[in-house]
Amino acid sequence: MTAGLLGTNGLHAKASDSLEQAETAVCQTENITFPTTNDVLRTSGLFTPVQNTEEEDTSIIVEERDNEDFIVKEQNGKYENTGFVNLSSDYLYVRSSTSDDSDWTGKLYPGNVVTLEGPVGEWTAIRSGNVTGFVRSENLMEMKSAQQKIRQMEAEALKNGTEVTFSYGETKEEEASRLQAEAEQRAREEAERKQAQRQAVVDYACQFIGNPYVWGGTSLTNGADCSGFVQSVYAHFGVSLPRTSSAQRSAGYAVSYSEAQPGDIICYNGHVGIYSGNGQIVNAQDPAHGIGISPATYTSIVTVRRIF
Helix, strand or coil, rough: CCEEEEEEEECCCCCCCCCCCCCEEEECCCCCCECCHHHHHHCCCCCCCCCCCCCCCCCEEEEEECCEEEEECCCCCCCEEEEEECCCCCCCEEHHHHHHHCCEEEEEEECEEEEEEEECCEEEEEEEEEEEEEEEHHHHHCCHHHHHHHHHHHHHHHHHHHCCCCCCCCCCCHHHHHHHHHHHHHHHHHHHHHHHHHHHHHCCCCCCCCCCECCEEEEECEEECCCHHHHHHHHHHCCCCCCCCCHHCCCCCCEEHHCCCCCCCEEEEEEEEEEECEEEEEEEECCCCCCCEEEECCCCCCCCEEEC
């Protein structure tokens, strides 16, 4: 008897009633025609015919999750016509036809599970999650090895009190969506990291409010002038800035005042401070006021520089 092959519509197909009555099924995929009789399945080494009895139903159960078809255990307790990708490389292209030059429909990664739908010469038609197409048979485990791996997975799951879970390939569209989501996530994380850095600069600078202003000084405790204060604050975070306020106008990169974030440097003619948010700067003002808080727009702004 031969196991029923999964259709692309996600419905299960019954096994044939007898080997003698088996007829050659013809599948059309990308204008490729291939037989899927028991004899061909047996000789491929990737498929195992299932013996049907009145007591057991050998139809393949398909579980639907989020519009994807996921192979699960059959009613006879086995995962028939289920294989695994056997790769030493990072991934394997699933092709739209039996040619290495054909377009790819998705990717399989080491350890992905596949439903084996039929051999086509040196190729095998497979389905994995939403991915359908063809891969070279040499990149798939033979059924015996695949079943052994499943038994190992079942034993491990039983030991840990969990269920057997499989990983699946991804379509070209799914990969593009995943890569975009990952890039957006990295961008958010980087923005959050830089925002935290800039806020840390402000928090550190504000520790020295009330300390003296000293012309030419760079000490945050004993006294600093405006550019010395900014230079020493940023030095604490491993950033080397120019010594004078005019030279600090070229540090980092320019942003508009409307885009200013805490930690940015605001430069004036002959003065510089660190933007602390809410329209204010922390700066070494003058001998009379020392290090303190001032309005960011107390005079005309020359440029706003972002260091982080």
